Structure formats: C-alpha cells, structure tokens
Amino acid sequence: MATLDKFSQATGGKAYFLKQPQELLGTLRGIRGELSHQYIIGYTSYVDGGDEYRRIRVVTPLKKYKVRTRQGY
Numbered sequence: 001m002a003t004l005d006k007f008s009q010a011t012g013g014k015a016y017f018l019k020q021p022q023e024l025l026g027t028l029r030g031i032r033g034e035l036s037h038q039y040i041i042g043y044t045s046y047v048d049g050g051d052e053y054r055r056i057r058v059v060t061p062l063k064k065y066k067v068r069t070r071q072g073y
Helices: 002-010 021-035
Strands: none
C-alpha cells in the first residue's frame, strides 16, 4: 500500500484504502466532491534542456487551499 500511495502522490493523484465494504459509498462521495473542485493549469516551457527533468511547484497565497500536482516531468 505504501508504494501505491507514494506513486499516486508523485503523479498528482490520491490513493484510497478501504477496510470495510461499507466505506465505499462515503469514499465515492468524497471523490465526487473533489472532482467537482478541480482546475487545470497549463504552461509551456521555453527553457532549452532537452530531456532534463523539471520539477513542478504550485503554491497559493491562501494556506487554506491544498494543491495536489505531479512532482515534475
């Protein structure tokens, strides 16, 4: 489970681990709510670097918002 959790965080996702089948409905409602509050930010890199790995960092001025994004490309 730790591997799946790390992989999902690195790619901007989130892993859910249910202990009981009864948790499924609440989890699906949470996912639905989260999906209704997503935004897409696009950008183009003009830096010459070929195949160089580029880290991504997104911040907001208000600490109450949680930003989840992939770590880089």
